[in-house]
Amino acid sequence: YSFCTLLGISVTIMLRFSLAAASSAVCLAAGDADQLLSGPGGNLLHLNQGEYPRDATGPGAGLVTEELEADVVVAGGGSAGFSAILAAARNGVKTILIQARKVLGGNASSESKLHMVGAGVNGARGNPFVCEAREGGIVEELMLRNAATNPQKASTIMDLTMYSMIKDEPNIHLILNTEVTAATKTDKSITSVTAVSQLAQKLYSIKAKVFIDATGDGRLGAEAFSPFIVGREGKEEFNESLAVDKPDNEVEGSSFAFTSEDMGHETTFEPPSWARKFNESDFKYRGIGAVDYGYWWVEIGYPYNTVTDNNVIQEKLMENLLGVWDYVKNSGNFPEARNRSLNWIQWWPCKRQARRFKATYIMTQNDVLPDITSKTHAPALFEDRVAYAGWPFDLHNPKGIYDTSHPPNHATPVPFVFSTPLRSLIAANVSNLFLAGRLAGFSQVVFGSQRVMKTCSVMGQAAGTAAAYCIKKGISPSMLADLSSSGAAVWSIQQQLLRDDAYLIGVYNEDPRDHVLQASRVFATSTLVTSSVNGSAVNVMSGQTRAAEGKCAAPGQFKPGSNRWLSESIPAGITLEWDTAVQKPTLVEITFDTGMHRKLMLSMRASDYKNQVWGPQPETVKDYTVEMMSSGSWTTVATITGNYLRKRVHNVTSSNLSSVSSLRINVTATNGFDKASIPEIRLYSEGQDGPFPTKP
Numbered sequence: 001y002s003f004c005t006l007l008g009i010s011v012t013i014m015l016r017f018s019l020a021a022a023s024s025a026v027c028l029a030a031g032d033a034d035q036l037l038s039g040p041g042g043n044l045l046h047l048n049q050g051e052y053p054r055d056a057t058g059p060g061a062g063l064v065t066e067e068l069e070a071d072v073v074v075a076g077g078g079s080a081g082f083s084a085i086l087a088a089a090r091n092g093v094k095t096i097l098i099q100a101r102k103v104l105g106g107n108a109s110s111e112s113k114l115h116m117v118g119a120g121v122n123g124a125r126g127n128p129f130v131c132e133a134r135e136g137g138i139v140e141e142l143m144l145r146n147a148a149t150n151p152q153k154a155s156t157i158m159d160l161t162m163y164s165m166i167k168d169e170p171n172i173h174l175i176l177n178t179e180v181t182a183a184t185k186t187d188k189s190i191t192s193v194t195a196v197s198q199l200a201q202k203l204y205s206i207k208a209k210v211f212i213d214a215t216g217d218g219r220l221g222a223e224a225f226s227p228f229i230v231g232r233e234g235k236e237e238f239n240e241s242l243a244v245d246k247p248d249n250e251v252e253g254s255s256f257a258f259t260s261e262d263m264g265h266e267t268t269f270e271p272p273s274w275a276r277k278f279n280e281s282d283f284k285y286r287g288i289g290a291v292d293y294g295y296w297w298v299e300i301g302y303p304y305n306t307v308t309d310n311n312v313i314q315e316k317l318m319e320n321l322l323g324v325w326d327y328v329k330n331s332g333n334f335p336e337a338r339n340r341s342l343n344w345i346q347w348w349p350c351k352r353q354a355r356r357f358k359a360t361y362i363m364t365q366n367d368v369l370p371d372i373t374s375k376t377h378a379p380a381l382f383e384d385r386v387a388y389a390g391w392p393f394d395l396h397n398p399k400g401i402y403d404t405s406h407p408p409n410h411a412t413p414v415p416f417v418f419s420t421p422l423r424s425l426i427a428a429n430v431s432n433l434f435l436a437g438r439l440a441g442f443s444q445v446v447f448g449s450q451r452v453m454k455t456c457s458v459m460g461q462a463a464g465t466a467a468a469y470c471i472k473k474g475i476s477p478s479m480l481a482d483l484s485s486s487g488a489a490v491w492s493i494q495q496q497l498l499r500d501d502a503y504l505i506g507v508y509n510e511d512p513r514d515h516v517l518q519a520s521r522v523f524a525t526s527t528l529v530t531s532s533v534n535g536s537a538v539n540v541m542s543g544q545t546r547a548a549e550g551k552c553a554a555p556g557q558f559k560p561g562s563n564r565w566l567s568e569s570i571p572a573g574i575t576l577e578w579d580t581a582v583q584k585p586t587l588v589e590i591t592f593d594t595g596m597h598r599k600l601m602l603s604m605r606a607s608d609y610k611n612q613v614w615g616p617q618p619e620t621v622k623d624y625t626v627e628m629m630s631s632g633s634w635t636t637v638a639t640i641t642g643n644y645l646r647k648r649v650h651n652v653t654s655s656n657l658s659s660v661s662s663l664r665i666n667v668t669a670t671n672g673f674d675k676a677s678i679p680e681i682r683l684y685s686e687g688q689d690g691p692f693p694t695k696p
Contacts, residue, residue, distance in 0.1 A: 063203040070096040073208040075180045078106020079453040080437030080460035081214030083138040087464030089171035100179040104162040110155035111348045115603040118454025119390025126597030129562040131550035134596040137502040139457035148644040183223040214436040218355035226427045228355040232444040240365040250398035253301030254349035256317035260340040269329040276323035282404040291337040293605040297408040299400030359441025360481040361423035378554035379418035386462035390417035393448040416554040431478040436463040488695040501647040506557040508543030513688040524574040528566040535566025545679040564679040572676040573666040581659040584686035593619040593677035594646040616644035618672030629662035
């Protein structure tokens, strides 16, 4: 009993009236003082017109069934699933997202707080106006929104940013705290999935035409009996030099992390009796650098199964994490930790690997870098490329922190970013199932690069875009795997990905409906052209929205140059003209520079902010107007202030312009850069502005 309850029941009959008021006051004072303002009727149900008392229902034992239906169902709301659902929904199809956790983001969420890395290798590839390897599209939008609206660098605010992006999209039905537990198939197609929320005592039966498994563990694919791999292939399987000598059943492990806070005075830490004890020799291969956040190498795989033994792994990780902190605090080797105390510890294992599916194409080391000593080998450029990667082949020690006498990983850099084929995202024997993220069709070696979260995100955007295409065209995903007949379909998907700010190696804007590509003239108030940078106005028509030389794409797999208009100063403007007027314009789409040569990611480690800008990116145009000339006069169709996004789409139909002969973008301010920088401008007209162009 609480103090208030005991006080209320222990008074005598004689004193009950005098003590009742005192009891009430004590209880309210112990709670919310605002309750003291409550008046009569505060506990009554007050119904408005059209409202009625609810029926006497409420779950008893078991689960309540709810039936749902959509065009596309995505299982898993981590980085891959988040991008997949947004891509599908934004391209005009009805979707349902099933997420097992209470928040979105997977390992990037506040439950894990892992920073999102990708092909840019934390900015190591980057070089301004030369190489911009950071992922674009939906994950870039997320990074930009988070950096601009989360100055406190709170992981829960990133949760909110992701949640808000999902809730803003009317074509998405989000179901949190719910896991896919079964799939129903007819022949080779999934017809429905079963998902269960024990918290809500709900069993969902969900029908769809296309499904995407972005669960990480591959639960949906497994329930649909799509063939998968657990373990590592031996060298002979794919003739990979980085593969282990003999095949085994081992996978990369799961990790725990912590954050600590400087308390301003010396603090102590007494580990629990069950925490593991470490000594200096245990850290020969595991460097303890910063003490504010750590450490990815607190990792456990062998001898446990990362799926069925997840609960055991959680307990073992806690034993090791607290043991590591005990060493940091109490060994005397880290005076910088003297004033620091733990302010967060992870409880949900950050999982790297479980199943990998046998997709219609399995990427191997030979597609990327057969000879690891080569610094110039050009990776395969797949005809059906829809995503890209560039993180090293980062292969972890299966025993993790239980094998401190050996390094925790072996990372082999790849010289250039490399493409991912759509076929690796299509299940082999389930006709309507896409695969997105670390579970897709890769050998263990290639998985070591593809598994990181920004790379998973671009795969998710590709899968979601392809799923929307399948719905709109009435075809199955498996039909896209046949390159002999799917060329036009793949081209259309690629073009839509480019329009949605994805980067595809060596694929350029060829959308025949984009009037900018047919502009008669393009010129600017000023252009920056030097011996090292060509910022000509015509660059907005190049079809490639970034610089991709240097450590980005291999020679022959990019258009050289900055691929953007750069002005000499601010204010500045760029104008496009057409000899034949554009009829009934509807959409003006602008891609801005967001400094994609730098890293940009939320991190709990202070040192990660030394080489990035947390906030609106300085190169990004902040204030601008969009103007159109019709019948010899200019009309302002959009006035924007405070922009920090890379891709902006302006619907200009309200201007009621029947035709335009010129389009002008006037830049009056950036977020810090002293030049206007615009990689691409597009213009679409009525009846020709929807997704998925038709190949000429």
